[in-house]
Amino acid sequence: MTPRTSPRFLVAAALSAAACLQPARARAGDAEACFTASEEGQRLRDEGRLREARARFIACGGADCPDLVQSDCAGWLSDVTARVPTLILSAQDEQGHDVADVRVTIDGAPLSARLDGKAVEVDPGERVLRFERAGSAPVELRLVVREGEKLRRVSARLGRTAAPGASAGAPGGGAVPPREDRAASSPASALVLPIALGGVAAGSGVAYAALGLSARADADRLRATCAPRCAEADVDAVRAKILGANIAFGVGVAALAGAVAALVLRRAEPGAPAATAAVHVVPLRGGAAAALGGRF
CATH class of the missing domain: 1.10.10 (Arc Repressor Mutant, subunit A)
Structure with missing residues (x-):
């Protein structure tokens, strides 16, 4: 006779299997x-x-x-x-003082709610950081962040917000710099003309001295050897050197005057025509006349 399995035993076995x-x-x-x-x-x-x-x-x-x-x-x-690259962010106000209440986003996503001097992690690649602070014009910086670049310092200078009605044009919507600031942004270009005229003056001075000394030496030689019956060609050569010395002297004086005038007037209004100058030399009998013309 086959023993009968208890229903309770079957239920217990099923539960044990499910638990396993x-x-x-x-x-x-x-x-x-x-x-x-x-x-x-x-x-x-x-x-x-x-x-x-x-x-x-x-x-x-x-x-x-x-x-x-x-x-x-x-x-x-x-x-x-x-x-993973890391950046250390900082910002200064218009006086150059460090400020902490600055919000920074990267590619439009939040990065830092406040600057605390701690390094922040970013992904490598070309990134746009935007610094925002109440009362200041936002500043955007475009960076190329490299893999493995650690503790790179990134700083932004925050200026005041542009006054209502002021024309936009500065990066991040800041105020347009004053005219004198823009004019002074390229001092090297403003010195080109004075330097060029100064070079002409220096070269003319050297030519004047060389021709004058040579003419005097030739004249003394003629007086000692053949005067008053010297050859006409020798006399003309001395006269040509004297004329050249006088022309060089006139050019040098005019160029020097032009250089001084250009230095005095180099702070012209932005957008004005570029300063130009021209030296005119007219040979005269026994010398030369020089004139400087220009627009500054």
């Missing part, structure tokens, strides 16, 4: 999540989204993941952490 299967199903689900995090982390890393990739590698490197996945994710996590 539940952890196995949970472990299978955890392993699948680990593999998914591992794959997403690699994809994000290759796209340059290093901060998001690091979060995935932390997830797949946990103790609940298979040993092989843990090992791979731990290595990738170390590599990505070393490659």
Whole structure:
């Protein structure tokens, strides 16, 4: 006679089997999540989204993941952490004083609600940082952030907000600088004309001295050897040197005067025609006349 199985025994066996299967199903689900995090982390890393990739590698490197996945994710996590760039942000007001109540965004996303001097992590690539502070015109800085770049200092100078009705044009909507500031922004170009005229004056002075000394030496030689019956060609040569010396002298004086005038008047209004000058020399009998003409 076959012994009969108690219904209570069958229920107990079913419950025991279900209890054994539940952890196995949970472990299978955890392993699948680990593999998914591992794959997403690699994809994000290759796209340059290093901060998001690091979060995935932390997830797949946990103790609940298979040993092989843990090992791979731990290595990738170390590599990505070393490659994440960091910036140290700072800002100054119009007087050059450090300010902390500044909000910073990166590519339109929040980065820092207040400047505290601590390094912040960003992804590599071309980034736009925007500094905003109450009462100041916002400032945007465009950077190229490199992988592995650590503790790079980035500073912004915040000016006052433009007055109502003021024309925009400065970066970030700030006020347009005064005319004298814009005119003084290129002092080198304003000195081109004075330097050029000064060079002409110096060269003319050298030519005047050389021709004058040579003419005097030739004249003394003629007086000592053939005067008053010297050859006409020799006399003309001396006269030509004297004329050249006089012309050089006139050009030098005119150029020097032009250089001084250009220096005095170089702070012209922006947009005015560029300063120009011309030296006119007219040979005269026994010398020359020089005149300087120009517009400054």
